[in-house]
Amino acid sequence: MSDLLSLASRGLTGASWSAWVLYFLATTQGTIVAVTLYLHRSQAHRGVQFHPVIAHLFRFWCWLTTGMVTRQWVAVHRKHHARCETVEDPHSPQVFGIGTVLWRGVDLYKRAAANKDDLATFGAGTPTDWIECHLYEPWSWLGPTLLAAVSIALFGVVGVALWALQMVWIPFWAAGVINGLGHWCGYRNFETSDTSANLVPWGLLVGGEELHNNHHAFPASAKFSQHRFEFDGGWLVICLLRWFGLAKVRRVAPALGYRAHIQEPDVETIRALRVQHGRILHDYASSVIAPILAQQRFGARSVRRLRRALANGGRWLDPSTRSELAALVHARRYLTEVCDFRDRLADMTARNRRDISPLAQDLRRWCTDAESSGIRVLVEFAERLKGCRVVEVRAERPTRPSLMQPKP
Ligand SMILES: [Zn+2]
Numbered sequence: 001m002s003d004l005l006s007l008a009s010r011g012l013t014g015a016s017w018s019a020w021v022l023y024f025l026a027t028t029q030g031t032i033v034a035v036t037l038y039l040h041r042s043q044a045h046r047g048v049q050f051h052p053v054i055a056h057l058f059r060f061w062c063w064l065t066t067g068m069v070t071r072q073w074v075a076v077h078r079k080h081h082a083r084c085e086t087v088e089d090p091h092s093p094q095v096f097g098i099g100t101v102l103w104r105g106v107d108l109y110k111r112a113a114a115n116k117d118d119l120a121t122f123g124a125g126t127p128t129d130w131i132e133c134h135l136y137e138p139w140s141w142l143g144p145t146l147l148a149a150v151s152i153a154l155f156g157v158v159g160v161a162l163w164a165l166q167m168v169w170i171p172f173w174a175a176g177v178i179n180g181l182g183h184w185c186g187y188r189n190f191e192t193s194d195t196s197a198n199l200v201p202w203g204l205l206v207g208g209e210e211l212h213n214n215h216h217a218f219p220a221s222a223k224f225s226q227h228r229f230e231f232d233g234g235w236l237v238i239c240l241l242r243w244f245g246l247a248k249v250r251r252v253a254p255a256l257g258y259r260a261h262i263q264e265p266d267v268e269t270i271r272a273l274r275v276q277h278g279r280i281l282h283d284y285a286s287s288v289i290a291p292i293l294a295q296q297r298f299g300a301r302s303v304r305r306l307r308r309a310l311a312n313g314g315r316w317l318d319p320s321t322r323s324e325l326a327a328l329v330h331a332r333r334y335l336t337e338v339c340d341f342r343d344r345l346a347d348m349t350a351r352n353r354r355d356i357s358p359l360a361q362d363l364r365r366w367c368t369d370a371e372s373s374g375i376r377v378l379v380e381f382a383e384r385l386k387g388c389r390v391v392e393v394r395a396e397r398p399t400r401p402s403l404m405q406p407k408p
């Protein structure tokens with residue numbers, strides 16, 4: 001009897017608390033890696049392709065530890081990118097409020113995943129093999145149930161607590177923190193058309209997903225980090241798998257380069273304006289708007305706050321704060337001028353026509369006007385802008401023979 005009681009309380013392993021913590025961290029981190037690498041970077045955005053065995057391991061692990069269905073996750077996420085910050089965005093804090101997305105992100109996800117039309121529109125290209133149609137999708141609840149059984153068998157009553165924690169850990173970090181706070185606070189490298197932000201520069205806890213602004217700027221990039229000081233844990237795993245020939249990187253975000261002594265904007269400048277508009281607009285806010293704000297004797301904190309608001313023309317402010325901002329700008333000549341130049345630049349970056357000659361004309365006029373403005377920081381920016389170019393980052397080749405494709 002006492003043996004049975006001991007088995008129920010300690011499980012088959014009789015493990016100590018350090019083993020519980022290790023088990024919990026290993027399984028939750030495994031799930032985070034499977035979600036960011038397989039569901040997000042590979043299935044939703046096609047930035048990386050994994051060896052079929054690795055891809056299936058990830059798919060199985062997602063089913064076992066979360067019960068999430070690949071097609072549903074991909075459809076909800078692609079819709080988030082396609083309808084970002086509108087009423088159709090499945091989980092925008094701008095629409096639902098940060099509290100709802102942070103604490104009830106799972107409910108928003110479930111509601112979005114039940115939309116059959118969206119599954120057909122946004123879920124294309126996800127697995128439809130036998131195991132998906134007969135096990136993973138119709139029996140999605142079975143995965144977490146099996147995990148509960150394994151957890152209880154291994155650790156007894158503690159296994160119940162560990163399993164319950166696992167069940168809330170991933171939804172909280174992925175659906176709550178990344179979808180919520182990732183569109184609410186943090187720093188930006190790119191002036192994207194949404195509110196995405198990088199939560200911290202080191203993507204360790206949530207597999208690199210913390211770099212959410214970088215991801216929104218280049219969704220199809222397999223690598224989320226952009227600066228030397230940033231770290232993308234998911235990219236490290238991709239590099240390891242690639243080294244073993246088990247992953248093929250399809251796309252990596254390009255960088256922004258500068259050429260010296262370019263007299264007139266040329267085709268390379270226009271390409272940079274189109275591909276790297278987020279970075280260019282961000283640089284404009286940092287190197288033109290911020291110094292002008294600092295000159296107006298605003299404090300460092302106010303400069304940061306105003307720079308962030310003016311970087312997108314106050315787009316995300318409520319109407320009364322936006323009109324206060326407009327009044328503040330119009331009362332200051334240089335600030336008005338650089339904000340007008342920003343609006344013209346933003347208008348050019350938003351154009352998506354094939355015919356580039358009107359854009360080239362406007363860009364030339366913009367540079368000429370900026371250079372004759374007499375505002376030193378604006379003149380320097382125009383000089384740099386003319387020399388902008390896109391630097392392609394090649395998805396490097398694996399250093400070992402790839403297992404992804406048979407040899408000819
Ligand atoms: Zn997002």
Ligand SMILES: [Zn+2]
Nearest residue numbers: 077081215219
């Ligand atoms: Zn994405």
